[in-house]
Amino acid sequence: MQLTRALFDEVMVPNYAPSPIIPVRGLGSRLWDQQDREFIDFAGGIAVNCLGHCHPVLVNALTEQANKLWHLSNTMTNEPALALAQRLVDTTFAEKVYFANSGAEANEAALKLVRRVALNKFGAEKSQIIAFKMGFHGRTLFTVTVGGQPAYSDGFGPKPADIDHAEYNNLDSLKALISDRTCAVVLEPLQGEGGIISPSKEFIQGVRELCDQHNALLVFDEVQSGVGRTGELYAYMGLGVTPDVLTTAKALGGGFPIGAMLTTTELAKHLVVGTHGSTYGGNPLACAVALAAYDTVNTPEVLNGVKAREKLFKDALHAINAKYQVFSEVRGQGLLIGAALSTEWAGKSRDFMLAAAEQGLLVLMAGYNVVRFAPSLVIPEQDILDGMARFEAAIAKLVAARG
Numbered sequence: 394m395q396l397t398r399a400l401f402d403e404v405m406v407p408n409y410a411p412s413p414i415i416p417v418r419g420l421g422s423r424l425w426d427q428q429d430r431e432f433i434d435f436a437g438g439i440a441v442n443c444l445g446h447c448h449p450v451l452v453n454a455l456t457e458q459a460n461k462l463w464h465l466s467n468t469m470t471n472e473p474a475l476a477l478a479q480r481l482v483d484t485t486f487a488e489k490v491y492f493a494n495s496g497a498e499a500n501e502a503a504l505k506l507v508r509r510v511a512l513n514k515f516g517a518e519k520s521q522i523i524a525f526k527m528g529f530h531g532r533t534l535f536t537v538t539v540g541g542q543p544a545y546s547d548g549f550g551p552k553p554a555d556i557d558h559a560e561y562n563n564l565d566s567l568k569a570l571i572s573d574r575t576c577a578v579v580l581e582p583l584q585g586e587g588g589i590i591s592p593s594k595e596f597i598q599g600v601r602e603l604c605d606q607h608n609a610l611l612v613f614d615e616v617q618s619g620v621g622r623t624g625e626l627y628a629y630m631g632l633g634v635t636p637d638v639l640t641t642a643k644a645l646g647g648g649f650p651i652g653a654m655l656t657t658t659e660l661a662k663h664l665v666v667g668t669h670g671s672t673y674g675g676n677p678l679a680c681a682v683a684l685a686a687y688d689t690v691n692t693p694e695v696l697n698g699v700k701a702r703e704k705l706f707k708d709a710l711h712a713i714n715a716k717y718q719v720f721s722e723v724r725g726q727g728l729l730i731g732a733a734l735s736t737e738w739a740g741k742s743r744d745f746m747l748a749a750a751e752q753g754l755l756v757l758m759a760g761y762n763v764v765r766f767a768p769s770l771v772i773p774e775q776d777i778l779d780g781m782a783r784f785e786a787a788i789a790k791l792v793a794a795r796g
């Protein structure tokens with residue numbers, strides 16, 4: 394059997410446009426494709442591979458659990474799920490955990506929870522959910538409708554109702570929408586897919602105050618920003634604002650699919666037996682790997698290392714920009730970094746991604762105007778320097794081709 398990129402177009406639903414590169418193995422922040430070409434990985438599987446590829450601690454956790462027990466379902470609990478839930482409770486504001494298999498599923502649980510709490514406590518009138526333009530919360534019909542890009546949710550028939558969108562970093566815009574009918578406000582405390590947009594502290598604090606004034610719950614979607622990505626264990630910890638519900642996925646499993654919704658006992662009690670569930674949620678393999686990843690990330694060495702690496706990334710991007718003037722701004726926090734393209738290069742982030750891949754470097758886009766970097770949180774300094782040399786070579790070629 395020829396396992397080629399062309400086969401993708403023959404046998405896969407065409408909802409993705411994958412790169413021509415087919416990696417077959419990885420180690421740390423390097424990947425090798427079918428032709429044994431080497432790539433430096435600044436993409437991290439979209440902020441998932443927080444410890445790079447095949448980190449020995451994760452390989453060990455997975456293989457150890459693989460020889461013990463794979464799956465039970467939720468008719469029984471299991472030790473890895475209990476251990477991971479205890480750790481999440483010990484290290485965050487949360488008192489209760491619900492396990493899912495992805496970011497969208499964690500958000501689906503959060504959205505159903507806030508709706509149920511509002512119904513039980515205040516009645517059916519209080520159902521409005523306010524989210525933000527350009528926000529991203531997943532691809533189920535509920536989560537994609539809460540997301541702030543109608544292009545993603547249009548064309549699938551009637552949408553879940555009573556969802557409104559305010560402008561991010563604009564409290565007046567939220568004030569104009571929020572009322573005692575609002576059941577929850579949902580936001581990313583660092584917008585990822587929307588272009589790497591940091592919230593101002595005043596905005597986040599103002600959102601919390603408005604929620605409190607209107608008995609609305611505050612949901613932080615930390616699917617992308619969580620588990621060390623910003624240099625804090627969770628981004629909320631650096632903002633001085635605690636949400637009522639938090640969702641986490643992507644880096645949580647270090648590459649093994651898992652998601653979780655975190656909340657308080659007071660709110661969790663509304664999801665009584667039978668109200669929600671998942672066959673795989675809390676799967677022993679996923680939870681064993683996630684606990685190993687979480688404990689490895691949640692150390693001062695790794696979290697401080699993220700901030701040191703942020704500086705290396707940003708310094709290198711500024712140096713490249715001093716030569717080629719292709720970026721209007723370098724932004725983001727920790728190792729979730731965006732290089733926004735200058736007006737001259739507007740709409741061309743895909744070209745940058747492809748040019749980088751040609752030089753042996755994997756980067757991401759965050760929309761058509763931003764090149765996104767979400768590498769391993771423990772990427773070696775040499776890989777950053779080598780990767781940036783490749784990125785500069787890619788940009789030099791793009792600029793030369795323009796003439």
Ligand SMILES: *Cc1c(COP(=O)(O)O)cnc(C)c1O
Binds near residue numbers: 497532615617
């Ligand atoms: C990726 C992402 C999601 C969706 O996660 P999936 O695992 O793809 O379902 C939700 N919210 C945010 C902020 C994300 O970045």
